[in-house]
Amino acid sequence: MDKEFNVLGxxxxxxxxxxxxxxxxxxxxxxLIALSFNxxxxxxxxxxxxxxxxxxxxxxxxxxxxxxxxxxxxxTSSTVATAIGVLSAIGIYWHNFRLKxxxxxxxxxxLIVPDILMGVSMLMFFVxxxxxxxLFTIFIAHVTFSxxxxxxxxxxxxxxxxxxxxxxxxxxxxxxxxxxxxIIIPMIKPAIIASFLLSITLSIDDFVITFFVAGPGSTTLxxxxxxxxxFGVSPEINALSTLLIGATFIISxxxxxxxxxxxx
Amino acid sequence: xAEISIELRNVTKIFxxxxxxxxxxxxxxxxxxxxxxxGPSGCGKTTILRMISGLEEPTKGEVILNGRVINDLxxxxxxxNTVFQNYALFPHLTVFENIAFSLRIKRKSEAExxxxxxxxxxxxxxxxxENKKPSQLSGGQKQRVAIARALVNEPSVLLLDEPxxxxxxxxxxxxxxxxxxxxxxxGITFIYVTHDQSEALSISDHLAVMNEGKIIQVGTPVQxxxxxxxxxVANFIGETNFIxxxxxxxxxxxxxxxxxxxxxxxxxxxxEVKIGEKINVSIRPEKLKITIxxxxxxxxxNSFVNVFKGIVSERIYLGTHSNxxxxxxxxxxxxxxxxxIRYLLDENxxxxxxxxxxxxxxxxxxxxxx
Numbered sequence: 001m002d003k004e005f006n007v008l009g010x011x012x013x014x015x016x017x018x019x020x021x022x023x024x025x026x027x028x029x030x031x032l033i034a035l036s037f038n039x040x041x042x043x044x045x046x047x048x049x050x051x052x053x054x055x056x057x058x059x060x061x062x063x064x065x066x067x068x069x070x071x072x073x074x075x076t077s078s079t080v081a082t083a084i085g086v087l088s089a090i091g092i093y094w095h096n097f098r099l100k101x102x103x104x105x106x107x108x109x110x111l112i113v114p115d116i117l118m119g120v121s122m123l124m125f126f127v128x129x130x131x132x133x134x135l136f137t138i139f140i141a142h143v144t145f146s147x148x149x150x151x152x153x154x155x156x157x158x159x160x161x162x163x164x165x166x167x168x169x170x171x172x173x174x175x176x177x178x179x180x181x182x183i184i185i186p187m188i189k190p191a192i193i194a195s196f197l198l199s200i201t202l203s204i205d206d207f208v209i210t211f212f213v214a215g216p217g218s219t220t221l222x223x224x225x226x227x228x229x230x231f232g233v234s235p236e237i238n239a240l241s242t243l244l245i246g247a248t249f250i251i252s253x254x255x256x257x258x259x260x261x262x263x264x
Numbered sequence: 265x266a267e268i269s270i271e272l273r274n275v276t277k278i279f280x281x282x283x284x285x286x287x288x289x290x291x292x293x294x295x296x297x298x299x300x301x302x303g304p305s306g307c308g309k310t311t312i313l314r315m316i317s318g319l320e321e322p323t324k325g326e327v328i329l330n331g332r333v334i335n336d337l338x339x340x341x342x343x344x345n346t347v348f349q350n351y352a353l354f355p356h357l358t359v360f361e362n363i364a365f366s367l368r369i370k371r372k373s374e375a376e377x378x379x380x381x382x383x384x385x386x387x388x389x390x391x392x393x394e395n396k397k398p399s400q401l402s403g404g405q406k407q408r409v410a411i412a413r414a415l416v417n418e419p420s421v422l423l424l425d426e427p428x429x430x431x432x433x434x435x436x437x438x439x440x441x442x443x444x445x446x447x448x449x450x451g452i453t454f455i456y457v458t459h460d461q462s463e464a465l466s467i468s469d470h471l472a473v474m475n476e477g478k479i480i481q482v483g484t485p486v487q488x489x490x491x492x493x494x495x496x497v498a499n500f501i502g503e504t505n506f507i508x509x510x511x512x513x514x515x516x517x518x519x520x521x522x523x524x525x526x527x528x529x530x531x532x533x534x535x536e537v538k539i540g541e542k543i544n545v546s547i548r549p550e551k552l553k554i555t556i557x558x559x560x561x562x563x564x565x566n567s568f569v570n571v572f573k574g575i576v577s578e579r580i581y582l583g584t585h586s587n588x589x590x591x592x593x594x595x596x597x598x599x600x601x602x603x604x605i606r607y608l609l610d611e612n613x614x615x616x617x618x619x620x621x622x623x624x625x626x627x628x629x630x631x632x633x634x
């Protein structure tokens with residue numbers, strides 16, 4: 001009896017802990033979503049369901065511009081970062097050169113360096129080269145930090161394959177061009193998709209680095225939210241955040257298939 | 265003289281400027297033969313294979329295929345195909361598409377691809393697996409796909425790099441016979457790299473024994489086993505008892521060797537020797553007789569028989585035969601095999617610690633130059 005009770009007790013304990021953690025994780029998000037449908041202009045008292053904050057949001061030109069900027073940056077920077085990252089990963093993994101190990105370490109540093117340092121250093125870089133801050137500089141910055149992630153994911157995939165597969169293709173008459181498109185690309189396709197999706201979410205999400213390298217007229221959604229929040233939390237922000245959460249959620253669902261690759 | 269398929273002329277391969285993997289190798293392999301490169305790992309046999317396939321470039325010398333120097337030809341332009349040690353199948357393609365790969369590269373018509381691939385699938389008994397991915401196949405099936413993929417291209421030489429190393433012993437035997445049948449069927453030159461002497465002996469028309477980048481001996485399996493060129497070959501291929509001695513007396517075709525390990529023994533004179541010359545003799549354990557009772561008078565009448573007494577210090581029972589280590593009176597530990605033909609019937613069972621006679625005729629040994 002005693003033992004049985006003990007097991008039940010343990011089970012109840014872990015259940016409660018899990019519940020508490022879930023509440024801790026998701027209650028703020030749930031509240032934010034709920035408040036975006038609350039008709040009250042201020043406070044957390046529920047006064048009725050409404051969609052008016054969404055309609056306000058959709059009529060806000062500034063937000064539309066920020067949304068468009070975010071989409072443009074996300075798509076272009078992830079495409080370019082994926083292309084560069086895939087080629088670099090293949091080169092780094094299969095090509096032996098001097099200082100290879102140091103080079104590899106160098107590539108992973110953006111993952112470790114604090115965002116604020118990345119942001120400041122890039123700002124100084126652009127300013128010293130007299131490059132006009134704007135969408136282009138944001139694009140460059142996003143490509144820069146995304147590349148590291150892409151290389152990480154693609155190399156993890158390449159590690160599953162032996163170089164003899166490439167030699168076999170060569171032996172069977174394939175040129176380098178054919179090997180690249182018929183063997184390497186299809187073999188690492190899951191990693192390419194996974195790193196592309198990850199780059200998109202990183203780009204949509206990024207605030208700190210973007211904050212430093214953005215210029216007039218190149219506001220992205222996170223920056224827009226930040227500037228709006230300076231004047232107090234408005235239900236519009238809640239609505240916008242809800243939409244952002246929804247979008248990232250959908251991309252994550254897509255990415256779930258490739259989750260193993262992202263985390264391996 | 266038969267036509268030559270592959271020839272290597274003074275081929276040397278040096279890696280990283282100082283590691284000599286292949287050292288001035290000369291080799292010619294006839295069209296349609298099953299040729300093995302045999303040697304311990306790191307002896308350069310795989311490097312030779314890779315130089316023939318073009319995946320490695322010789323530092324010096326010439327690789328000649330069907331009378332043409334192919335040194336400068338990239339691997340995708342050579343009429344040779346390779347079966348890789350770990351199969352190297354394309355993981356994202358089905359069995360059918362793996363086999364069809366080289367035909368698609370050559371832009372053959374769909375009908376031709378289908379016919380040729382299906383012929384290969386029949387030959388390799390892979391029917392029913394066409395649409396499977398490599399990860400769904402067993403080791404033996406992967407092996408057959410790898411062979412099919414290399415053969416479908418109709419190469420003039422097929423290179424096999426330790427193709428059976430990853431299979432278990434039973435399957436290995438089975439695939440070996442299958443390889444032999446495939447070779448008979450397609451009739452092209454096979455070059456087979458292995459470190460397993462029994463594989464090489466059982467399947468090859470000719471084989472080359474290699475060590476430290478050099479070819480030590482080329483010959484038929486019988487030549488290499490029965491008349492090894494030096495100590496390394498004798499030791500690497502099969503088990504043997506080595507005894508070093510000095511030639512004391514020459515009597516017709518026989519010599520009397522004075523040895524430290526066994527005293528005086530009679531040996532067959534396999535080549536010219538001088539009195540006083542230092543020489544080795546190799547005596548294969550399966551050629552030795554081991555008996556409890558003294559050899560018969562008839563045996564002892566032969567003046568070129570060597571008889572020694574000893575005690576069994578080790579016995580390993582292996583079913584078909586037993587391996588013995590007999591401690592000869594002089595202290596020498598001798599390896600002896602004994603077939604179990606009538607075991608448990610009227611065969612005298614010889615066991616550990618038994619006093620035995622070990623004897624052999626002078627013709628049973630083989631002389632090896634020091």
